[in-house]
Amino acid sequence: MAPRKLPPVDIVIVGMGWAGGIMAKELGPTGLKIAVLERGGPRSTQDDFNIPQIRDELRFHQRTGLMMDTAKDTLTVRNKLSEEALPMRRLGSFLPGEGVGGSGVHWNGVNWRWADQDLKIRSHYEQRYGKAYIPADMPLRDWAVGYAELEPFYEKFEYTTGVSGKAGNLKGKLQPGGNPYEGARAKDYPMPPLTPSLASNMFTKAATEVGFHPFPRPASQASQPWVNRDGQQLGQCQYCGFCERFGCESNSKGSPHITVIPVALKNQNVDLRTYSWVQKVLLDSTGKKATGVLYVNVKTGEELEQPADLVILSGYQLNNVHLLLLSGIGKPYDPKTREGIVGANYCYQVQGGVTLFFEDRAFNPFISTGSLGAIMDDFHYNQDFDRSKIGTIGGATLAMGGPHGRPINYHPTPPGTPQWGSEFKRATAKWYQGAVNIAATGSVMPHADNCLTLDPTYKNRFGQPLLRMTFDFHDNDYKVIGQATDAAGVIAKAMNPKIIAPGASRRSGWSVVPYQTTHNTGGAIMGAQPGASVVNKFGQSWDVPNVFVTSAAVFPHNSAYNPTGPVGALAFFAADAIKNRYLKKPGMLV
């Protein structure tokens, strides 16, 4: 049966997470007819994140209650091009959302500004270390946008989500206690930092003594009651310890469903349709113009065609790349010939660190919140840190002040402790309060083999090919995280714990099983020219100019920072260009 054709709209937005919410809020006041299609259901604090039900570690952590349903759609994974990719049959390594608010309802809220250390990465390394320093199989690229151009849009995002933090660089003047390596900001954070925990204070002291520059981690948890620029209210964070993977019952975590989405929906012309799963973007006979999207009402199974003049892909990074490939927009990347570009530069992050065990103090790990902790950038945004000694590109942050004490997942014991029996129980009882972790998070640079393509075998519930991920860590990534883990050991010693346990070595390659981060990037990268990139700096497709792409899919590489700061800033940046330029004169913006 042919899909039922709906009356046309001006704009279709696919996905109602952070980026989709920002787009809908910013474009709503144009008065144009906007349909937002979200594959999952509605979400409200009152009904979905209520106490006591939301404080359920089994349901929301173990059973991933708020995340995408892999029975409907998943991806296939493999480490190497020579392997056969097999389906990720359940969630593990990353946890994208499904439902209004997207991953933005269960994120951790660490909110960064990626500056020129990332945005001009290739130029920087070439200048400082020479052209030959960058390996031939590392397609490292400058972004098409610089920090100065993005700065006002970072501010917009921060003053929309709410961020608690301490500026390190205000208009070029360094501020004590903040990050000395950050890009200059015109305005301080909207709120003062969160209340530090014992772990934050100990790390700040020890890292400072060793000669580093720790600062409070920028947090989209409100350190005090706060009202954003749209009049949306955030409550004070209660440090409940149920943040990452959970929705916030007190509306203190900056989330789309309490900020951008309700503001967008005040515009009568914005029509949010939940349970609406977009399958592809429809193109006209030239293949250079989108005519709308095809979607399924997952509650009835009905297929619908929604004609539109402009299509904005605001799914999660993986979904956007998948939709581009399914729709035939842009030339797919072929890792064998290294030709094509859609699906190239897929990147991730690498984890390391050490666990410290103290006998004489209690950290109360359950009194905590997502972004709490102190962090340092001395091996990351600090460009004086000489990479040539270890031969790396990129870097890692080190942080302490753990996010939770939920006991199914958090009951650390020193290495060598039995994992069951009375000895296990005694060790768990003894160390639960006295353990603390220095977490190292490393950037991952693009590699010619790491990519996203369509799977030749496996299909989703709608009969469409799954996205296929080929990914492994490469030498640069291991060196970055190895150096940072060694440094974590040095800081740990300065705190004089009873035991220091090194993190598990990751030379065994990327595994889809344990959770690492939901910081997947690339696949629809931005650039200054077509051919070597999928979209321009506004996320506009070079091939089909009435299609825009948001999300971390447009990032040419991955930083050690969490990605949502630039996802939000770029969405505001693109919305501004669409509103003020594209809609007045549709066509290429660059």
Next chain:
Amino acid sequence: MSDKVRRRDLLLGAGVVGAAALPIAGPAAAQAPAAKPPAAVHPAPAGYMFLKPSEQAFVEALVDHMIPADELTPSGTDIGVAVFIDRACSGSWGRGDRLYMQGPFKAGTANQGYQLPLTPAEFYQQGIAASNAYCRKTYGKAFDRITAAEKEAFLKGLQASKIELAGVPGREFFDMVYQTVMEGLFADPIYGGNRDMVGWRMVGFPGVSANNAENIKKYNDGMPFKAEPLGIADMS
């Protein structure tokens, strides 16, 4: 059975303790009843919904081996871990909720994760049967009848991939079993395990009530925050 009486006592006791101790602050307090008469306490129903007798015996022996009764907690069975596993298997997780179950099914690398054509409940059952077959062959008896030292050797062998089970990947079976034991020890008591919140008491986790905006200031000097734990049922 005396065992059942003990469990019931424990539960009733738990209800009384929980009801007596609700000194919590903030908006959550408004929702929590100030006191519950013991008559309103419904012990979690015991009994099995899903596991067959031979499977019950395996699971009880396993959880009692992994969580023996000692100064910290009663045995795994007595704190409901076997019931937790039964409910997990019979519930949505056990039946493969959110599991991508389309073929072809092929063995992959460890990094590619779970690839069996079995739901977790089916995997549990296959794994138990294969474990008992292995134990009979090696020790002459099913798992629940072998000595503690033999159980230890068997479980360690599975965990270290040194023991192979017929038709079932042993290490993956162990990982799933171990995960559910930890869940039964530490998940909210509404799921049948962690009775009287003994798992939480063991480590000092205060449960679901968590209005800590003041506590984060008070408890940053290395002193432990101590509170009678509360579960979802206590606040519902």
